[in-house]
Amino acid sequence: MELLDLGKTEVYLQLIQNAIENEKTAIVLVPEISLTPQMLERFIARFGKEKIGVLHSKLSIGERHDEWNKIREGKAKIIIGARSAIFAPVENLGIIIIDEEHDSSYKSEANPKYDAKQVAKYIAKQNNCPLLLGSATPDINTYYNAITSKKIELLKLTKRANKSNLPEVMLIDLKQELANGNRSMLSKELYTQIQNNLKQKRQTILFLNRRGYSTFVMCRDCGYTVKCKNCNISLTYHSYGNKLKCHYCGYEEKLVTICPECKSKKIRYFGTGTQKLEQEINKVFPRNKNYKNGYRYCNKKKFS
Ligand SMILES: [Zn+2]
Numbered sequence: 001m002e003l004l005d006l007g008k009t010e011v012y013l014q015l016i017q018n019a020i021e022n023e024k025t026a027i028v029l030v031p032e033i034s035l036t037p038q039m040l041e042r043f044i045a046r047f048g049k050e051k052i053g054v055l056h057s058k059l060s061i062g063e064r065h066d067e068w069n070k071i072r073e074g075k076a077k078i079i080i081g082a083r084s085a086i087f088a089p090v091e092n093l094g095i096i097i098i099d100e101e102h103d104s105s106y107k108s109e110a111n112p113k114y115d116a117k118q119v120a121k122y123i124a125k126q127n128n129c130p131l132l133l134g135s136a137t138p139d140i141n142t143y144y145n146a147i148t149s150k151k152i153e154l155l156k157l158t159k160r161a162n163k164s165n166l167p168e169v170m171l172i173d174l175k176q177e178l179a180n181g182n183r184s185m186l187s188k189e190l191y192t193q194i195q196n197n198l199k200q201k202r203q204t205i206l207f208l209n210r211r212g213y214s215t216f217v218m219c220r221d222c223g224y225t226v227k228c229k230n231c232n233i234s235l236t237y238h239s240y241g242n243k244l245k246c247h248y249c250g251y252e253e254k255l256v257t258i259c260p261e262c263k264s265k266k267i268r269y270f271g272t273g274t275q276k277l278e279q280e281i282n283k284v285f286p287r288n289k290n291y292k293n294g295y296r297y298c299n300k301k302k303f304s
């Protein structure tokens with residue numbers, strides 16, 4: 001089944017509207033990070049502040065108490081919140097909506113451990129109401145169940161909300177690049193696109209999911225890899241400070257130049273991190289007066 005030309009939030013709003021008109025309530029779960037004032041404003045604009053209860057971990061105990069009572073007394077008809085909002089004391093539930101259902105934050109790692117999606121499934125069943133899982137990139141389990149079982153119905157939004165075009169995506173096989181004699185970490189296509197951007201004085205953002213310079217250090221002769229003493233995972237080479245670092249516990253070690261196992265000097269650095277990419281970009285696109293390379297690392301630990 002395909003839905004009309006709406007964004008998913010508009011679909012949620014209309015479903016909630018429908019529940020309210022039938023004198024029922026609604027729970028909307030969103031990942032904590034998406035619970036922004038702008039996001040709430042869209043719901044408030046449609047339904048009014050009085051009807052909305054908000055629950056998330058950033059509330060003070062007093063605020064949480066107020067919101068909880070507002071819900072329990074039945075004043076709040078629409079509960080919006082992070083995963084724990086699934087436990088809101090609502091009555092007469094008409095729908096549960098889980099936005100960005102693939103998001104890992106719906107599973108609580110702290111005690112008591114629970115999966116808000118599983119809890120939602122149970123509560124929806126108890127209340128005989130629908131559960132809507134929304135995502136542009138669904139969880140593989142959800143998606144598989146939706147296409148194979150009758151328990152989940154797959155509803156597709158086939159057009160973008162603002163009718164904008166989808167960006168063009170190119171997938172480039174770096175093995176093929178290598179076979180064609182391109183030993184750079186940038187594919188020919190990427191190089192050309194960056195160059196075009198620079199000519200037009202446009203910016204480029206490069207994403208790479210590895211920090212540091214090289215992702216692991218190995219002895220060519222015996223295969224020894226340098227690992228963290230605490231975590232037993234490969235240490236990452238960071239060119240700043242010339243250190244090997246553990247990305248789990250922060251353990252640091254000096255550079256290894258001689259293999260501790262076989263005393264070979266053939267220690268090599270493998271894999272690619274953001275620092276190596278930076279170096280490559282500086283080499284391939286040297287700074288000149290027409291443009292300037294600017295780097296900003298967007299890492300959890302800044303500039304590491
Ligand atoms: Zn060795």
Ligand SMILES: [Zn+2]
Binds near residue numbers: 228229232248249251
């Ligand atoms: Zn470690």
